[in-house]
Amino acid sequence: MTAWQKASRSAGLPRALYLPAALGFALLLLPVLGLLVRADWPQVPAAITSPEALSALGLSLQTATTATLLCVIVGVPLALLIARSSQRTAGILRTLTTLPLVMPPLVGGMALLYLLGRNGLIGEYLDLFFGLRIPFTTTAVVIAQSFVAMPFLVISVEGSLRTAGTRFDSVAATLGASRWRILRTITLPLILPGLISGIVLCFARALGEFGATALFAGNAAGVTRTMPLAIYTAFNGAGVGEATAVALSLLLIVVAIAMLLLMRSWRTEEHS
Helix, strand or coil: CCHHHHHHHHCCCCHHHHHHHHHHHHHHHHHHHHHHHHCCHHHHHHHHCCHHHHHHHHHHHHHHHHHHHHHHHHHHHHHHHHHCCCHHHHHHHHHHHCHHHHCCHHHHHHHHHHHHCCCCCCHHHHHHHHCCCCCCCHHHHHHHHHHHHHHHHHHHHHHHHHHHCCHHHHHHHHCCCCHHHHHHHHHHHHCHHHHHHHHHHHHHHHHCCCHHHHHHHCCCCCCCCCHHHHHHHHCCCCCCCHHHHHHHHHHHHHHHHHHHHHHHHHHHHHHC
């Protein structure tokens, strides 16, 4: 064995780390394996195509897509603002933006209810002057999903903006380019991989949202019952059956894996 090979082996991880690493991997993988074993595979196609399952699936895809579009419209400008602010201001804005990540989802749902509910801070006036009631509607589902999912998009885009820096923007500005042209032709193309990653993570989080949606939007079939709520309802003895709940769970896992593979493929193409 050469000196270089000996040095390479010495620079590796301590062997004592392999066991806890394996336990951590098992903790993440074994629950999914348990679900795969529990599934009644011959019944999965029929369970997924049942009217209740299709209703929950369609509503989930519709609301998650709408929530993701909303997050892009307001989240990308927010990420730009944070990335281009002073260090102190950016730190404050970043902390407030990431608050939904550490806030329990049910607390988020309660906060939305006290803001937009019939007696809420804003909801009271929406009801009084416009007759508009948001809670327990499909709109409430979109708002709840956007609330919990937007931080994923903002963090991803802001990180890409800080990595890209401002040197190209500054050069374009000295050449007479307008701010909108710089944003459209330089900034956004530079952060496109981070933007795509943020959109994928945002959609995945919106698709799997449960807590805030349950409290703020309720669990009405065909109106607010998304796939996570349909799964929860099944294990409480109502709505779809347990076989359908397991099938929907598998479907959510497949969608999550597909999005992760899509994101990985995109990053590989960008670095090739």
